Amino acid sequence: xxxxxxxxxxxxxxxxxxxxxxxxxxxxxxxxxxxxxxxxxxxxxxxxxxxxxxxxxxxxxxxxxxxxxxxxxxxxxxxxxxxxxxxxxxxxxxxxxxxxxxxxxxxxxxxxxxxxxxxxxxxxxxxxxxxxxxxxxxxxxxxxxxxxxxxxxxxxxxxxxxxxxxxxxxxxxxxxxxxxxxxxxxxxxxxxxxxxxxxxxxxxxxxxxxxxxxxxxxxxxxxxxxxxxxxxxxxxxxxxxxxxxxxxxxxxxxxxxxxxxxxxxxxxxxxxxxxxxxxxxxxxxxxxxxxxxxxxxxxxxxxxxxxxxxxxxxxxxxxxxxxxxxxxxxxxxxxxxxxxxxxxxxxxxxxxxxxxxxxxxxxxxxxxxxxxxxxxxxxxxxxxxxxxxxxxxxxxxxxxxxxxxxxxxxxxxxxxxxxxxxxxxxxxxxxxxxxxxxxxxxxxxxxxxxxxxxxxxxxxxxxxxxxxxxxxxxxxxxxxxxxxxxxxxxxxxxxxxxxxxxxxxxxxxxxxxxxxxxxxxxxxxxxxxxxxxxxxxxxxxxxxxxxxxxxxxxxxxxxxxxxxxxxxxxxxxxxxxxxxxxxxxxxxxxxxxxxxxxxxxxxxxxxxxxxxxxxxxxxxxxxxxxxxxxxxxxxxxxxxxxxxxxxxxxxxxxxxxxxxxxxxxxxxxxxxxxxxxxxxxxxxxxxxxxxxxxxxxxxxxxxxxxxxx
Numbered sequence: 001x002x003x004x005x006x007x008x009x010x011x012x013x014x015x016x017x018x019x020x021x022x023x024x025x026x027x028x029x030x031x032x033x034x035x036x037x038x039x040x041x042x043x044x045x046x047x048x049x050x051x052x053x054x055x056x057x058x059x060x061x062x063x064x065x066x067x068x069x070x071x072x073x074x075x076x077x078x079x080x081x082x083x084x085x086x087x088x089x090x091x092x093x094x095x096x097x098x099x100x101x102x103x104x105x106x107x108x109x110x111x112x113x114x115x116x117x118x119x120x121x122x123x124x125x126x127x128x129x130x131x132x133x134x135x136x137x138x139x140x141x142x143x144x145x146x147x148x149x150x151x152x153x154x155x156x157x158x159x160x161x162x163x164x165x166x167x168x169x170x171x172x173x174x175x176x177x178x179x180x181x182x183x184x185x186x187x188x189x190x191x192x193x194x195x196x197x198x199x200x201x202x203x204x205x206x207x208x209x210x211x212x213x214x215x216x217x218x219x220x221x222x223x224x225x226x227x228x229x230x231x232x233x234x235x236x237x238x239x240x241x242x243x244x245x246x247x248x249x250x251x252x253x254x255x256x257x258x259x260x261x262x263x264x265x266x267x268x269x270x271x272x273x274x275x276x277x278x279x280x281x282x283x284x285x286x287x288x289x290x291x292x293x294x295x296x297x298x299x300x301x302x303x304x305x306x307x308x309x310x311x312x313x314x315x316x317x318x319x320x321x322x323x324x325x326x327x328x329x330x331x332x333x334x335x336x337x338x339x340x341x342x343x344x345x346x347x348x349x350x351x352x353x354x355x356x357x358x359x360x361x362x363x364x365x366x367x368x369x370x371x372x373x374x375x376x377x378x379x380x381x382x383x384x385x386x387x388x389x390x391x392x393x394x395x396x397x398x399x400x401x402x403x404x405x406x407x408x409x410x411x412x413x414x415x416x417x418x419x420x421x422x423x424x425x426x427x428x429x430x431x432x433x434x435x436x437x438x439x440x441x442x443x444x445x446x447x448x449x450x451x452x453x454x455x456x457x458x459x460x461x462x463x464x465x466x467x468x469x470x471x472x473x474x475x476x477x478x479x480x481x482x483x484x485x486x487x488x489x490x491x492x493x494x495x496x497x498x499x500x501x502x503x504x505x506x507x508x509x510x511x512x513x514x515x516x517x518x519x520x521x522x523x524x525x526x527x528x529x530x531x532x533x534x535x536x537x538x539x540x541x542x543x544x545x546x547x548x549x550x551x552x553x554x555x556x557x558x559x560x561x562x563x564x565x566x567x568x569x570x571x572x573x574x575x576x577x578x579x580x581x582x583x584x585x586x587x588x589x590x591x592x593x594x595x596x597x598x599x600x601x602x603x604x605x606x607x608x609x610x611x612x613x614x615x616x617x618x619x620x621x622x623x624x625x626x627x628x629x630x631x632x633x634x635x636x637x638x639x640x641x642x643x644x645x646x647x648x649x650x651x652x653x654x655x656x657x658x659x660x661x662x663x664x665x666x667x668x669x670x671x672x673x674x675x676x677x678x679x680x681x682x683x684x685x686x687x688x689x690x691x692x693x694x695x696x697x698x699x700x701x702x703x704x705x706x707x708x709x
Contacts, residue, residue, distance in 0.1 A: 027077070027078065028079060028115050029112065030082050030083075030115065030117075031085070031114040031117055031118070032050070032082065032083070032118045033120065033124045034084065034085070034120040034121065035123040035124040035143070037088045037091065038086060038658060038662060039657075040252070041264065041285035041288075042143075042283065042285055043086075045285060045300045045303070046142065046302055049298075049304035049305075050118075050304070050307055051066040053304040053306075053311075054307055058079065059077065059079050059080040059307075060075070060080065069082060071665055072664075072668050074668055083112060085504075085670075087105070087123055088672070089123040089198075090197070090252045090261065091261050098123055098127055099127065102128055108504050109131075115138075115314065116139070116140065116310055116313070117132060117139045118140050118141075118307075119140070119166075120142055121143035122143070123198060124141075125153065126151045129141065129151060130153065132163075133164065134163060135163060136163070137163065138163050138310075139164040139166070139320065140164075140166045140167075140306050140313070140320070141164065141167065141168075141306070142302040142305070142306040143167070143299070144166070144169065145169050145199065145202040146171065146202060147168065148160075148165075148166065148325040154325060157324050158324055160321055160323065162320065165309060165313075165320040165321075165324070165325050167305045167306050167327065168326075168327050169302065170297065170327045171297045172294075172295035172330050173203075173207050173216070174216055176247070176280040176282050177190070177217050177218055177247065177280050178217050179333050179335075179351070180245060183340070183353075184343075186244065187218055187278065188244055189219045189220075189221040190243055190244060190247055191220070191222040191247070192204055192223040192224065193235075193246050193248050193249065194224060194249035195225070195227050195251055196253065197227070197252060197253035200225060200250035203250055203282070207220065218244070218245065221243045222243070224236070227253045227254060228254075229256050229267070230256075233270065233274075236271070237274065237275075240275055240277045243277070244278075245277055245279055246278075246279040246280075247280050247281065248279055248286055248291055249282075251264055251267045252264060254267060258644075259647070259677065259678075260650055264286070264362075268286075268360075269289075269362040271290075272290045272342065272360055277343075278293075278343055279292050280292065280293050282296075283299070284298065287336050287357050288336075290336055290339050291336065291339065292340065292345075293334065293335045295330055295334075296330065296334055297331065298330070298331035301328035304328075305326065309323065332355040333352055333353055333354045333355070334353070334354065334355040334356070335347060335351075335353045335355075335356055335357070336356075337357065338357075338358065338360040342360075373425060374425070374427075374461040374462070374660060375427045375428075375429070375460045376463075376464070376656070377428075377429050377430075378429070378430040379431045379432075379464065379470045380433065380470065381433045381435050381466055381469040381470040382433065382434065382435060382467065382598075383436060383437065384432060386436060387629070387631035388467075388629055389467075390631075391644070392488065392648055393416070393649060394646055395645065395647060395649030395650035395651075395652075396466075396488075396649030396652055396653050397415070398646075398650055399650040399651070400412075402653075403657045404425065405657075406421070407423050407424050407425075411423055415428060419431070429458060429460075431451050431454065433448070433470055433473075433474075434447070435447075435543075436598045437599075445473055448473035448477070451474060452477045461660065462483065462485070462486065464485075464486050465486070465487045465488075466649070467545075468544050468545060469544055470487075471487045471497055472497050475497055475510060476497070476498065476499070479510065483509065484509050484666045485499075485510040485511075486510075486513075487511070487512035488512050488513040488649060488651070489515060489645065489648045490512070491514070491515050491517060491545060491548035492516070492548055504670060505668065505670075506668070506671060507667055509666050510666055511655065511659075511666040511667075511670070512655055512671055513648050513671065513672055514671055514673050515648065515673065516643070517552055518641035518643055519553055519556060521641035521679070522627075522639070522641045523536075523564065524641075525639050525641055525697070526624060526625075526626040526638070528696075529638065529639055529686070529693070529697050530689075535567050535589045535590045536564050536565075536566060536567065536589055536590060537569070537585045537591075537592055538550055538566070538569040538592070538595055539578065539585075540572075540595040540596060541572070541573055541578070541595075541597050541600050542573045543573075543596050543598065543599040545628070545629075546628070547571075549628040550595045554566070564590075564591070567585070567589040568588075574600070575600040576603065582617070582620075582621060583620065583621075586621055586623045590623060591624050591625060591626070593625065593628075594628065597614075597629075598610050598629070610635075611635065614637065614706075615636075615707050618688065618706065618707070622688075623689075624638050624639075624691070625639075626638065628640075630642040630643060633680045633703060634703045635706060635707045636685055637685060638686065640680060641676055641677070641678075641679050641680075642676070642679075642680055643677060644674065650674075651674050679698055679699055679701070680700065680703065681697075681699045682706060684703075684705060
């Protein structure tokens, strides 16, 4: 009875507000969880549909509220409190990452106390939906591929049976291929090109099912399903000689040799320049970059229909348990004219084309940057020769080149050489805090004050703070200023310096990328390589990084997450003392963890290079080790699960792009941690220790040389 009265009251407020001016209802609280990320074109199409429907049904008061929601993922109107979160599962593709993200979001949803939950696409529906199944909160989904029953949230299309209903994707494979056949009548066979993501596998299975039933106009000759971009390209080049056409099922999960996701625009650009047979796909957002044709399974329609159903439940009193899920009408039959011209195809009215895309956007400059030049200041905690900083710099520069912060490779080289460059769109400046060498609190604070004064003169539109010391000493000086700040390389948690309120809601002008630290995984690898070890000691140089790593290891020991006994922790910046203690301890323990070793000083007070430390260690220490800094494995230490500096910098560039170009607000942009790097080992070090590396150890990359060569 209460639910019916509430529904009637909402109906009165929203539908009959012009004739009723009595007591006003409280705003409806809705939370949106999207499976993907803001820059993903499908999600942008869905978002537009959601927003247009919320305005049409009276939940938004005006266009300004829509723009606020798009930029901040949060908006309030007279009738609505709306919050949105992004699971980012195209880039965080492992089940563990998705589970952990869902766990965090579930707790926030409970605290938010929504009147309704909107879930976008399969991963959000699967991971979040099951947490709220059969609760009192109605759930409306969109973008579920092929059938709404597969995650156990809906009993049947006719009678859902629970608190969940929504909109699912039919995806018009047959219709897309029929359009292709009309455009290119001679095609008789095709192959599917796909990544190996959840979405890709769903599309592949559906196409294979239709082919087995004989429901497709041309014959399926094979399926390519891989997340390896290089393999994907090789397969496409080889297959185009054996089939008449391709169907592009999914490419969002393709990754390059460094493990980074390759953008759809980059994939399409390569494809259009190298593949000479025609192709179909199922979506507008693939035809717009340049793929030939599709019967569009519209993301816009998915979003709009989801709000329509939500309105029926909130304002009209319908119950999800008896509200059949539905699929929207298909979008237009569409063709890219530039791709057709490239393939020598003459388009005619008889082909039944309903919409033309004039250009292949992937062949243009796909990144749109504001015309006014913006200033970017990069502050690195360390020095340019430091291996970690070299890796971070490479990732940051690669990301900025891809995103058109740099115009060309020459500008990257100039920036690396001069710490300054002016491009067609940006002025970029870099400063080095040099905190491995000038490592006292007083020195770092003095240098930070000097850098802050330089920043005030430079007047940056965005600041990168690379690693802990830059964040610790400069971050507070920029906190709550109008200047957005992107951090990266922060050890363990982004919250610790008071720059970010929480991972879920940063709350200020600062967000970015942090290092989760794969210490447990590194010790697991060490024990697979050297199964006999039962104890270990920590060797530390006492730097900020070392302290962070050491605390993390000691915490794991206290929680009994490590199966090894910690014998002792050595913390000193005196190189001679460190050497003496290492020699003594190797007779008392089975292994070492070297938390950090870049801040040692000799008797004269000079900094000792990491190369010198590694050479001495390899020549004198006869027990195995894992380390904090992964770059040292290439030089001779035994093993680690890599926490990649390259990935830190690369992701930071994308965060900056989302803020400067896409207009996202740091205060609501969740800090992220990249995927772990490979499990790596050094064969030379293993040979010194009498260890034979085998495939069974799970090592993903082996270095064959060391500094002793």
